[in-house]
Amino acid sequence: MDASYHPEMAYLIREEKRVEAELEQLRDEFATWKRRVVLAQEKGHAELAAQATERVDALRARGHATREELELLQAKKRLLIRQARRPDGAEVERAEALLEQVRQGGLIDPDEASLEEEFERLARGQDSAAPGPLEEDDNP
Incomplete structure (x- = not known):
């Protein structure tokens, strides 16, 4: 890979890891709040169950947005790799001269x-x- 692409690739990898960690945290929070919904319903606390359900819905929406962000970062990495492997003008000229x-x-x-x-x-x-x-x- 051309060295000029390294900083951008390093940035994308750092962002990808950050988003993956955020997604994992959201999954844990989501599971916790799902259990809270069930517990509130079992104990007959409708208001608490409704609040927990709202929180679950919000976490689900954030999870979808975070997954989309991760997919976008992965697509950018694939594109950058493809660009880095593309021959530059000097290589094409040299091949044509040969x-x-x-x-x-x-x-x-x-x-x-x-x-x-x-x-x-x-x-x-x-x-x-x-x-x-x-x-x-x-x-x-």
Whole structure:
């Protein structure tokens, strides 16, 4: 990974761990308040049960928001990894220069038209083994 991406990745990892810890804490709180709802209902304290239920609902909403935040951080990490692996302009230029040197050296098939056609097919996502359109001479 390119060193220029390290600070951002470190930040995302720290945030991810912070959000995971927060989510774990919310899960514990949620379980506690669910038990309190049950206890209040068992003891016949409707007002306490209602207040505990409100707290459970609030924790559930915070939990959903926290999970979404975690998913967003994970998506940003995946995107950053993909960007870091993408070759920069200098690498592409160097690869193109090497390819040109090989072409100039005569090590590539001189029939460039067939190569260019193959590259275009690959760029369009077509299978190179798939037959092209039938020519008049291709009749069985």
